[in-house]
Amino acid sequence: MLESREAVLALTTQLVNVESIVNTAGEKTIANSLYKIIADLPYFSKNTSYLTLEKTINDIHERYNVLAFVKGTKGTSNRTVILMGHMDTVGIDDFNQLKDRACFPDELMEALKQEELPVSAKEHLESGDWLFGRGVLDMKSGVASHLFLLQYYSEYPEELDGNLVLLAECDEEDSSHGVLSALKVLKSWKEEHGFDYVAAINSDFVSPRYAGDINRYIYKGTVGKLLPSFFITGAETHVGSCFEGLDPNFIAAELTKQINYNPELCNEAFGETTVPPVSLKQTDLKPSYTVQTALSAYVYYNFFIHSWSPKDVLEKLKEQALIAFERALASFDERYKRYSAASGEPYVELPWAPRVFTYEEMEQMLVAEHGDAFVRHMNEFKEILLQNQELDTRMFAARVVEEAWKWMKDKNPAIILFYSSLYSPRIELTGKTSREQALIDALDEAVEAVQPSYQHPIVTRNFFPYISDMSFVALSDDQEGINAVSKNNPGWGTKHYVEYQDIRELNVPVINIGPYGVDAHKKLERMEMTYSLEVVPNLTNLVIRKLLA
Known part of the structure; x- marks a missing residue:
């Protein structure tokens, strides 16, 4: 010794x-x-x-x-x-x-x-x-x-x-x-x-x-560690007519309730189990105070994995986001009915349905709808965004999703799921x-x-x-798993890039x-x-x- x-x-x-x-x-x-x-x-x-x-x-x-x-x-x-x-x-x-x-x-x-x-x-x-x-x-x-x-x-x-x-x-x-x-x-x-x-x-x-x-x-x-992130859009309204719109913070709160500390999202392998996800950020994206509800909210969670791939995590969280969205709308509807009964104001059936997309799915839709015009605009937008060095990878990704969302023809409330940081x-x-x-x-x-x-x-x-x-x-993920990271990180190739092939070659x-x-x-x-x-x-x-x- x-x-x-x-x-x-x-x-x-x-x-x-x-x-x-x-x-x-x-x-x-x-x-x-x-x-x-x-x-x-x-x-x-x-x-x-x-x-x-x-x-x-x-x-x-x-x-x-x-x-x-x-x-x-x-x-x-x-x-x-x-x-x-x-x-x-x-x-x-x-x-x-x-x-x-x-x-x-x-x-x-x-x-x-x-x-x-x-x-x-x-x-x-x-x-x-x-x-x-x-x-x-x-x-x-x-x-x-x-x-x-x-x-x-x-x-x-x-x-x-x-x-x-x-x-x-x-x-x-x-x-x-x-x-x-x-x-x-x-x-x-x-x-x-x-x-x-x-x-x-x-x-x-x-x-x-x-x-x-x-x-x-x-x-x-x-x-392994991921940072699944969610851009949440609502329907803006004046706070005096709150049931005429849908506050994205309300959906975000239900999403955090669904994901935070959820044992269903612990990954067991070889008799060892990861800790469940926990929220690392939850905010709306209003730049300043107004009496309008926010247009969008942003949340992200720490997520540990043992055997699941980044693709598996997207699939599981898309399901969880859909559950949270359904519960948020059900709760909104129930409270709206109670308010209508108490106030005497008429109840109007909700115009919204739960919608959850991965960033890759949204981007594919927008490219199909708008073609090169959308691609050029987003490339230019990212280049401008890169000039702000105080913007970290997580907020950079959120701003890219926010900008892409402006091109969506259907602006009804939705949740966009993506990765906004380094995948370890x-x-x-x-x-x-x-x-x-x-x-x-x-x-x-x-x-x-x-x-x-x-x-x-x-x-x-x-x-x-x-x-x-x-x-x-070393790398245990196959190429499909790595593609789920690159195709669902809005900052990939600009603000954020990893040569995973270098890791695979060392291995x-x-x-x-x-x-x-x-x-x-x-x-x-x-x-x-x-x-x-x-x-x-x-x-x-x-x-x-x-x-x-």
């Missing part, structure tokens, strides 16, 4: 001290810092071309990935293992008056001793085995673990029959520009050096799954290929070897439960062996040092040695 604790702790602290909040200049700073750490190693002083600082592609921010590799000299194998992890963090505003200490663990922990803390956090703070600070858990200790192993094998390349690649990527916390850009470098190295990528090991954080859970988890593959693909690791089985066997043997020396159970599960860059090194089986802790993305973010600094590097190393023996 490698003596890793002090070295990984020192590297973790060094990385945490660099504030590297996503979408800020700090991402560039930490990339330069990490590059220098690696460049100063004797191996890379001699092999300068084995280390690169690569700017991200098609990115409005200037930021970089750091990639390096060690070529083993034990034999002639081209087998190559990728160690991957992200350098960016979420923001530090939640630290409030301790904001200036958020990236300095020792100072932060000293200050926290003067604060009222939850019982568990207080116990951890006093234990001496927990490190607090922004990024210590998510996921600079994981990057430090990988860096430690890169350094070790740069000193002992004769122990590797194969190659070891380090990928430290930026922008994991927002749009994954880092890993998507890095695919180009990995592909070029494959061609230039003959690398045969047999496995990837991510080192993102792991946490208890429920209160009292003492397990430390390792994950094979990862959950699901990955299944089942042993269906020899490479997958080799990685699973190596992981099982590593856990079996390490478990006796660590007090808590180390448990392997099938799907990493959080969004991570693991999603972009390397991936696992996650990461630091253990709690409260990631929160003020009391912290990691357990014994597991994170000792167990994680050694588990990872045993997997490497098994695959590159």
Whole structure:
């Protein structure tokens, strides 16, 4: 077993001290810092071309990935293992008056001793085995673990029959520009050096799954994440004649009631179940106050998948949207009748019926009706919209749908379903290929070897439960599933584009062996040092040695 604790702790602290909040200049700073750490190693002083600082592609921010590799000299194998992890963090505003200490663990922990803390956090703070600070858990200790192993094998390349690649990527916390850009470098190295990528090991954080859970988890593959979005049109009216129109917010509220926390929309696979969808935004699109009801509303939901494809999700949500629309109209009708009875005003039968379209269906209708005129107009509209860099991909998509809707001849209320953000693909690791089985066997043997020396159970599960860059090194979806994303994202090809073919060409089986802790993305973010600094590097190393023996 490698003596890793002090070295990984020192590297973790060094990385945490660099504030590297996503979408800020700090991402560039930490990339330069990490590059220098690696460049100063004797191996890379001699092999300068084995280390690169690569700017991200098609990115409005200037930021970089750091990639390096060690070529083993034990034999002639081209087998190559990728160690991957992200350098960016979420923001530090939640630290409030301790904001200036958020990236300095020792100072932060000293200050926290003067604060009222939850019982568990207080116990951890006093234990001496927990490190607090922004990024210590998510996921600079994981990057430090990988860096430690890169350094070790740069000193002992004769122990590797194969190659070891380090990928430290930026922008994991927002749009994954880092890993998507890095695919180009990995592909070029494959061609230039003959690398045969047999496995990837991510080192993102792991946490208890429920209160009292003492397990430390390792994950094979990862959950997929979609952002299904709904543009909802109503029938505008003056609020004094409210039953003469249909408020799209009323439909949106029923839609959220139907989708939010709905267990029917949990995806079970291999005995593991995703959490249900939850709303991330709900708003109407009125630019300012008027006494007219809104013309349209916009809602979107987080949606995790294990085995469903993006196409499956569209089909399921189209059904749910239709149910919600029917219920909204039934409720509207019932209330209208009650109001009419109470007021003495006549009841008029509702003129509306539920209508739900995917963006692809609406676009096909509009192209059929208006031809090139519609296509030209929408292309020009998107180009103008792109000039507003403050418009994120989600609102960009909504504005495109809103503009397309103006071309619809039938303006009766409707729901348009689409995707408005990055699809992080699901990955299944089942042993269906020899490479997958080799990685699973190596992981099982590593856990079996390490478990006796660590007090808590180390448990392997099938799907990493959080969004991570693991999603972009392999692809379980077929082309039909990917087409459902590209054809139903209104910003595709302009505001948003992903070379999913790059992922399919790499297609390397991936696992996650990461630091253990709690409260990631929160003020009391912290990691357990014994597991994170000792167990994680050694588990990872045993997997490497098994695959590159």
